[in-house]
Amino acid sequence: MAGVYIHIPFCRSRCYYCDFYSTTAHSLQNAYLQALAQEIALRRNEWQPGAETIYFGGGTPSRIEAGAIVRLIDLIGGGKAEEITVEVNPGDAGLQYLQTLRQGGVNRLSMGVQSFHDERLKMIGRRHNSAQAIRAVETARKAGFDNLSLDLIYGLPGQTMTEWEEDIDRILALAPEHISTYCLQWEEGTKLFDMWQKGEVEPLDEEVEMAMYDRLTDQLKKAGYEHYEVSNYAKQGFRSKHNSSYWKDIPYVGLGAAAHSYDGVIRRWNPSDLDTYISQMAEASRTGVLKYDFERLGDNERYNEYIMLSLRTKEGAETNKIRNTEVAERYIAEGLLQREKERVRATQKGLHILNRIIEDLLI
Numbered sequence: 001m002a003g004v005y006i007h008i009p010f011c012r013s014r015c016y017y018c019d020f021y022s023t024t025a026h027s028l029q030n031a032y033l034q035a036l037a038q039e040i041a042l043r044r045n046e047w048q049p050g051a052e053t054i055y056f057g058g059g060t061p062s063r064i065e066a067g068a069i070v071r072l073i074d075l076i077g078g079g080k081a082e083e084i085t086v087e088v089n090p091g092d093a094g095l096q097y098l099q100t101l102r103q104g105g106v107n108r109l110s111m112g113v114q115s116f117h118d119e120r121l122k123m124i125g126r127r128h129n130s131a132q133a134i135r136a137v138e139t140a141r142k143a144g145f146d147n148l149s150l151d152l153i154y155g156l157p158g159q160t161m162t163e164w165e166e167d168i169d170r171i172l173a174l175a176p177e178h179i180s181t182y183c184l185q186w187e188e189g190t191k192l193f194d195m196w197q198k199g200e201v202e203p204l205d206e207e208v209e210m211a212m213y214d215r216l217t218d219q220l221k222k223a224g225y226e227h228y229e230v231s232n233y234a235k236q237g238f239r240s241k242h243n244s245s246y247w248k249d250i251p252y253v254g255l256g257a258a259a260h261s262y263d264g265v266i267r268r269w270n271p272s273d274l275d276t277y278i279s280q281m282a283e284a285s286r287t288g289v290l291k292y293d294f295e296r297l298g299d300n301e302r303y304n305e306y307i308m309l310s311l312r313t314k315e316g317a318e319t320n321k322i323r324n325t326e327v328a329e330r331y332i333a334e335g336l337l338q339r340e341k342e343r344v345r346a347t348q349k350g351l352h353i354l355n356r357i358i359e360d361l362l363i
């Protein structure tokens, strides 16, 4: 069974740091939902006998009605899914909305809290505030969710270690089952990047970012979270099943504009444009033929994919699968990788420069 990802590319406004594919034009919502239904009908054999996990990501899935999400789950045939996650914006998390999701089979929520400091949230263009985030967690509990994932961002301009420690304390006080954290990325084309170019904001020192990452990892480990992937921490039994399948190189199906799919050999993707996606699905629905862009991964590409994904995880890569053994040995000698039984994984120090290590191990 495969995992199914559904992309909901609508956002109320664009956050200043974000380069994901999404739009603030909601007029195409109904047409988009219809196109998704058409794509599900055309591709349902790809996740038979049933989807193991379903993940609604965005964009902001909670910009569409809870009933529409539940209808999509029914169309996918989500009855057998072990885990159904919806990304929810704290500002959208009303009790009735979350109850409808829960009753419709959603058993996990992922909320982009990002920071508990309102001035920092404003600076990056988030619309919610920290009080709303705290309320959203309480509401989710009331609606019956016992599997919550909260996101935090560090490395924000002007952020201090004291502020970051407060964020960590406050997220721990909410006791989510899962925490994802990201270091702010300065992506060209985003508003934040422009602000940097104009001298209005400054990136933090890399050393400070690394110290923030270490502080977070220490604190969360002390609080009983398992650091199971470079950016992800979970209480026992609450690893993200859906995302874990990406890291384990298990096939998945991506539905919606800009969504990618992978069957173990072929990677395919949908157009990153709403109009094109909608008209493509309408045509495919008429003709029964779904055209798509794809690439076939060769042996080297599959190896590279394996290294890129496995080294992000706590389990690491199987030693005998690593081809660039000299490089791996060098990193082991430097204390950046470590060997454990038949596997090699990054040490905490190695996680600071994981991208460089991975790049050096690719062929």
Ligand code: SF4
Pocket (backbone or CB within 6 Å): 010, 011, 013, 014, 015, 018, 019, 020, 022, 058, 059, 060
């Ligand atoms: S960060 Fe999330 S909510 Fe903000 S613009 Fe990007 S996809 Fe939308």
